[in-house]
Amino acid sequence: MRLPKTYEAEQYEKDIYKLWERSGAFYANPKSGKEPFVISMPPPNETGTLSIGHALFLTLQDIMIRHARLKGKDALWLPGTDHAALAVNALIEKQLSDEGTDKHQIGRDEFLKRTKEFVGNSRNTMLEQMRAIGASADWSRTRYTLDDSLNRCVNETFIKMYEDGLIYRGYRIVNWDPNLQTTVSDDELVYQEEKSKFYTLKYGPFEIGTARPETKFGDKYVIMHPDDERYAQYKHGDTIDVEWINGPITATVIKDEAVDPKFGTGVMTITPAHSHVDFEIAQRHGLDKEQIIDFHGKLLPIAGEFEGINIAEARPKIVEKLNKKGLLVSIDEEYVHNIALNDRGKGVIEPQIKLQWFVDVNKKIVDWKGKKHSLKEVMQSVIREGDIEIVPKRFEKTYFHWIDSLRDWCISRQIWWGHRIPVWYRIDTDNREETYVGIAPPTDQSEGFHEWQQDPDTLDTWFSSALWTWSTLVDPKLAVDGSLSLEAILKDSRDFQKYHPTDVMETGWDILFFWVARMILATTYVTGEVPFKKVYLHGMIRAEDGKKMSKSRPESIVDPLSVIPKYGADSLRLALIMGVSPGNDQNWGTAKAEANRNFCNKLWNIARYIEASTSELAVGSQPEPKTAADHWVIAKLNEAGESINEAISNFNFSGAYYRMYHLIWDDVADWYIEASKTELNSTVLDHVLETILKLAHPFAPFITETIWQTLHAEDDTLLITAQWPKPVKFDAKKAKQFEQVQKIVREIRQIKTALVKQHGNALFKNSQIVADNEPLIKSLAKLESLVKTEDGRGLKLTQTTEPVWFEVDDEEAKKYLKSLQERSKELKESIKNLEVRLGNPGYAKKAPSNLVNESEAQLRDKRSELKTLTAYIASQKSD
């Protein structure tokens, strides 16, 4: 025997993967003429290693890709990694600070060199890990967000948007992280509840509340709701002299509806430079916006004696001064509010007004379906019009909600790691700044001008990710040719022409806004195409206890790569798919990996059995069904092939998994293989093995290919490039006969178990089915004998219409009587239910006729079973 007794995944996986890679099975071929099926792999951040969440998305996408390949499509799964600007930058800065240095000391070039080294290592590790999970991606097309070709796309997109007026530079309030010294986007903020003191201060005739007295130095506007009658005497624009922290100031009254009259005293002062809401009020009324806190979190000269002090230290001192001046009215110690943190690094965010680059989401400049739209409108339109479908559908609602409240997107970051902004500045002879937007600065050097300096900032990492589906498909050689326009590059890139738009974007719902929405934004704008036709959103994998896996609880983190040596990559994949449903989170459990390891072993042993039973597996040869079991198993394989295909196409992965699992374990192993021990038909056995290997391949690629290879040592066919099974002809009547056999066998087994009998004999009368399958029933039910008789004796089987008896003595019959009575009770119950249902005039009238027929047939069967049963019970009692 060539196959060992148990499947040891580790022995085969690496070799099998190499076999696939060498064969070229992963390569998509635009010249093939086959219909394309394309998935752009969400590029993982190059921050070290893959997580269990990565393993889930790799598995889901690999299932779709392998399925498409088996269905004869030109399957392209384009892999890659993301430079993850902020995440990586923060990581390197942390390393530097641990070494007692910082980025300014080592300089920009050294910093970038060091970062490149780090991400290079991460990338190699992660690409290897993807292979270990079995990802059948097209590595020849691997891309990286900082590749020259992608960088070109980023620059060209920026320039195009700038020229269209969609990108502008301006002073706006942004989320500033004083720790990392950069801006972050709204989506990158996390909020944390914090209990702090809430101070009520005296501000002239008013009382105002604040949790942040240190920002109040410059407050010279007092705001109230226009309809608030308590303050009707104050008119918009009135000025009042008030005594404030550092002496008297003149306050101006502003009426604005942003004020909630029910909160506090209904009066507030504003700090436009350090609050989004205050900034907006100031914008509306054209008010001054004075900076109070510098970019390192220290107070500016406006704070007078507090200048240069860190805000946290300054607060108690300021409160003390207010108290001394009699301006402190009260302190609420139990005030709970949210503070904004940077998701990366968890630094406290200080809103600041800064000169930054923004994408205008409201300017109607984008050509889409023959009309001018704003970016926002295109994003809404493609979902509303069905150009893109989101699975599950409920996320469309969240998506629209997010777009409704979308503000201009701040895309400049004050970090070094990333795509440098393609903008150049120089000071002219009048000491004014000139701006030039382009990949390289103009070459003219006029007399008296300073040299062109590139903007030191880099772009938000999502700006480059937003281009991912198409920037990865442009021809890298064309992309670096400066003489070509972006349009020309796209037009002449063979891959882009064949593979874009992609078919499915499979990713987590947590980056719906960050990424999915922005891909839609940028791709429709640049290419005039949607980036993908469907979006499938998977849930998060949580720890076994249902909580999030988090770095603060290292024991909660499951490393997918540590699961593989013990259970195998296939078991890991199957465990992740079992019970997965779109948009819903799932818990990781080792029990799942174990259950699927067992399943793999089952599959392995089916192969061992068939290998030992048949001479040579003939690929693609027609099965020649003879017995009832042969016809039955072909029927099962046909049905399963169709429904698994349908389920995968509809993203019902767990449904497809269960179908595959039970076909293999229940139908094939428990019934057909057992039946084949009575009468062996190697043509059908071969067909069974070939079919189940194909059906299971997308889920468990390693073991199925390993078996295929072991059995196909002589030829060089690969399962990965085989054809999805086509239905095979069979005799439906014979297939049905096997179902009767199953009923007979099951009931005999039940009786034997109930009576604790190892052995037994059965009798039958006038039954062609039993006569035809006599040795089979004998073997499956483990009978000593099954003989034809004129008169039945013992227990008559009631669950089949065939006249079959199991031989028992009187004592045993009495013992079994109780089970029969139970059964009779159940029958009566369900007969009653059926009668009520059929007796209901509405049912017969409104329910579909096939359902009514089915119910009637059931009722007939049950009545006949009950009749037999009742008669038998009566005969026993009368003894």
Place this chain on the structure above:
RNA sequence: GGGUUCUUAGCUCAGUUGGCUAGAGCACUUGUUUUACACACAAGGGGUCACAGGUUCGAGUCCUGUAGAACCCACCA
């Protein structure tokens, strides 16, 4: 404050246009050294589908409300 999801067997979860006696894995009980597999085989126990109403011939599935849990968005000075 606005929104979404979840609540089905002891545990973890499927159940996709409403339609067989509500399923799976693990765990549990009983039996089996059956020559592919004890990572197995056979038989079985276990559920008022959170609760209360409604629509319907028919509701785990649709609607309304209640309770509990999780998450997302906004953010109040």
